[in-house]
Amino acid sequence: MQKFRITGGLSLKGEIEVSSAKNSILPIIAATILCDDECVIENFPILEDVSVICDVLRSLNVDVKADVVDSILKINGKSMHSLNLSENLIRKMRASFLVLGPLLSRFGKARVYMPGGCNIGLRPIDLHLKGLSALGADISIVDGCVEISAKKLIGSTVYLDFPSVGATENLIMAATLAEGKTVIENAAKEPEIIDLAIFINGMGGDIEGAGTSRIVIHGVKKLKGVRHVPIYDRIEAGTYIALAAITKSKIKIKGVNEEYLRPIISKFYEMGLKINFDGSDIIVDGNVDLKPINIKTLPHPGFPTDMQPQFMSLLSLVSGTSTIVETIFENRFMHVMELRRMGANISIYDRVAVIDGVKSFVPSRVKATDLRAGAALILAALSCKGESEITDIYHIDRGYAQIENKLKNLNAKIVRIDE
Ligand code: UD1
Numbered sequence: 360m361q362k363f364r365i366t367g368g369l370s371l372k373g374e375i376e377v378s379s380a381k382n383s384i385l386p387i388i389a390a391t392i393l394c395d396d397e398c399v400i401e402n403f404p405i406l407e408d409v410s411v412i413c414d415v416l417r418s419l420n421v422d423v424k425a426d427v428v429d430s431i432l433k434i435n436g437k438s439m440h441s442l443n444l445s446e447n448l449i450r451k452m453r454a455s456f457l458v459l460g461p462l463l464s465r466f467g468k469a470r471v472y473m474p475g476g477c478n479i480g481l482r483p484i485d486l487h488l489k490g491l492s493a494l495g496a497d498i499s500i501v502d503g504c505v506e507i508s509a510k511k512l513i514g515s516t517v518y519l520d521f522p523s524v525g526a527t528e529n530l531i532m533a534a535t536l537a538e539g540k541t542v543i544e545n546a547a548k549e550p551e552i553i554d555l556a557i558f559i560n561g562m563g564g565d566i567e568g569a570g571t572s573r574i575v576i577h578g579v580k581k582l583k584g585v586r587h588v589p590i591y592d593r594i595e596a597g598t599y600i601a602l603a604a605i606t607k608s609k610i611k612i613k614g615v616n617e618e619y620l621r622p623i624i625s626k627f628y629e630m631g632l633k634i635n636f637d638g639s640d641i642i643v644d645g646n647v648d649l650k651p652i653n654i655k656t657l658p659h660p661g662f663p664t665d666m667q668p669q670f671m672s673l674l675s676l677v678s679g680t681s682t683i684v685e686t687i688f689e690n691r692f693m694h695v696m697e698l699r700r701m702g703a704n705i706s707i708y709d710r711v712a713v714i715d716g717v718k719s720f721v722p723s724r725v726k727a728t729d730l731r732a733g734a735a736l737i738l739a740a741l742s743c744k745g746e747s748e749i750t751d752i753y754h755i756d757r758g759y760a761q762i763e764n765k766l767k768n769l770n771a772k773i774v775r776i777d778e
Contacts, residue, residue, distance in 0.1 A: 378595060379589040381406055387400060404430075598666070599643075604632050
């Protein structure tokens with residue numbers, strides 16, 4: 360187990376580069392097995408979750424070569440044979456379940472262990488299964504495993520009760536090699552869905568409407584290999600904007616665009632933060648007094664749940680009362696306990712957090728309870744004078760590539776320590 364020791368209270372300065380999006384590359388890596396050619400993914404982020412999904416493919420006998428020096432992943436599913444995904448790999452990362460759609464699409468069957476809930480919520484898979492069943496799949500749950508098969512997948516219209524990101528991705532991948540036309544109504548509209556569609560269309564797929572609530576997939580017979588660079592990580596970028604604000608620093612954040620960040624920056628603007636776009640860079644000057652705001656997490660293009668904990672840290676230091684309503688995950692306030700340990704004044708009423716601003720955090724030893732909770736604690740620790748420790752940082756390594764090196768470039772004092 361490792362922990363971060365952070366000496367906070369310093370003013371940060373300089374540039375920070377945003378990596379490719381974790382939530383883009385995971386489904387894209389799963390989609391590579393839709394063909395039996397080599398796919399090349401450039402600029403892949405060195406993240407624990409990326410290692411896990413690569414291990415998932417290796418366990419299916421897919422050839423995966425990761426060149427960490429040039430950040431290039433080469434994946435070839437030609438010799439793939441196993442269609443069983445172990446419990447261990449699903450337990451390590453829920454997103455491993457994304458191989459279900461491609462396996463079914465290419466091989467007509469799969470056996471994948473059921474993902475359980477996780478720290479932030481129950482996270483059922485009913486929408487994934489309902490959608491695949493509408494395409495003609497037979498599904499049974501045996502000894503905790505989803506056994507799925509279809510002689511032939513046939514295009515259909517699927518209405519998602521909720522615009523689930525993972526269900527939309529699994530359905531797109533399953534429908535790509537199905538016969539005829541599939542329509543996904545009330546689909547998720549996240550930028551990462553658009554990226555997946557661009558990737559599959561590059562392989563020869565025929566997907567229209569990604570990024571809207573109605574996605575139309577015309578099934579094709581075969582796909583070929585493709586080269587792709589995933590989009591940038593909008594949640595990582597948003598975390599660094601919050602970092603500039605909470606440390607009252609001026610930081611340049613590189614490799615982003617305005618479009619994908621809009622739901623996040625509109626809340627920063629409402630607080631009074633100054634953000635200047637300059638091509639693919641943004642410059643944030645955090646040296647301003649911020650105003651309290653009200654936030655409600657929603658599916659895209661609403662405010663993303665993955666930025667909720669980071670805003671919670673920032674709002675904890677804003678004079679006045681702010682509120683956050685979490686509508687996506689039922690248990691995503693675990694960071695509140697840790698932020699309270701650091702002196703935050705937050706009350707929880709079911710899914711509503713009421714945050715009364717305090718002058719500063721108090722350096723403490725706290726625990727990262729999940730990925731974005733860990734990011735929120737890094738922000739809190741960097742904002743306050745003195746030494747804090749964050750334990751269980753394997754959660755942070757799942758989604759922030761080389762975070763301590765990036766932060767050190769900004770003059771932050773952060774060290775990784777083996778416990
Ligand atoms: C993805 C993201 C995650 C983000 C989340 C919401 C990846 C790898 N992860 O997760 O970072 O926080 O979107 O933006 O891209 N649900 C059901 N039944 C289902 C599927 C989902 O009820 O079959 C519910 C979930 O329990 C949750 C809500 O729908 O309450 C949203 O989940 P979903 O959009 O599926 O999130 P993920 O794809 O798991």
